[in-house]
Amino acid sequence: MQSIVQSLVELRVDNFESLIKDALNQGLKPIEILNSLRSAMAEVGKRFEIGRYFLSELIMAGEMMKDALKILMPLLQVTAPSLKGRIVIGTIEGDLHDIGKDIVLILLTSAGFDVYDLGIDVPPKKFVEKAKEMDADVIGISALLSTTIPRASEVVKMLEERGLRERIKVILGGAAVRKRYEEEFGVDAAVDDAIEGLNLIMSWVEVG
Missing domain, CATH: 1.10.1240.10 (Methionine synthase domain)
Incomplete structure (x- = not known):
């Protein structure tokens, strides 16, 4: 290995x-x-x-x-065809890294989710606008660089300002992400593992 x-x-x-x-x-x-x-x-x-x-x-x-x-x-056997959740994902503005996002994209798609990929270097406003447009259940923010991770809080704030925060979950993911960021940036989950992120999203959609 x-x-x-x-x-x-x-x-x-x-x-x-x-x-x-x-x-x-x-x-x-x-x-x-x-x-x-x-x-x-x-x-x-x-x-x-x-x-x-x-x-x-x-x-x-x-x-x-x-x-x-x-x-x-x-x-990797990941199937859950009964789930119909809608998810918007992207790599936050200032970060050109897409590998972690692409892993999650593959996992979510194969699990039966409707996923819209915003790509890399995505402004916080674009996450919110697209989530509102497609009536998304979850916004997934990917960030590899520690300098870009705090921008997740901007997405959360914009959702609150538009009255969307109660119904849209926000998950922050990346190799440098730590659980304490949930409280620090106001996201629902902060994970450094793609499978953990998938399982959380599946539980949210099932509960919702």
């Missing part, structure tokens, strides 16, 4: 996919590999933040992660 993590962190493309396939053949679970890759992406994000990596390296790591997802995601 460590060799897979190092390959991603050090941007070694050549044998990256073969390492993942070897790990699967050796009996490692897809979710275990996925979680390790998320940790690797968190390290890439840190290197980007301190200037050790630049945008080109961040994009390269993202492409490697997408290649890994093509192998791993079909092996």
Whole structure:
């Protein structure tokens, strides 16, 4: 597993996919590999933040992660066809990272949700406008960079100003996200794990 993590962190493309396939053949679970890759992406994000990596390296790591997802995601059995919840997701303004968001997008879609992907670098106002337009149940905010995470509070404030906060849940996700951000930024949930986020959203829709 460590060799897979190092390959991603050090941007070694050549044998990256073969390492993942070897790990699967050796009996490692897809979710275990996925979680390790998320940790690797968190390290890439840190290197980007301190200037050790630049945008080109961040994009390269993202492409490697997408290649890994093509192998791993079909092996993750996530189905809940009876759920009809509507969700708006995107990466908050100032953040160009889309890997975590894309993982959640795949999981939510395969679980039967109607998901609208706003993409990356999304202004808080756009989250709110789209959620109102499609009568969404949940807004999912992705943020890898610690400098962009606080902007989730702007989404919450705008929902409150428009009288939408009571019926729309807000979940904040990303490798650098901590549970204390729920109180700090007023979101309903703050998670650093895609599966945990999926389970929370499913429970909200079922309860609602």
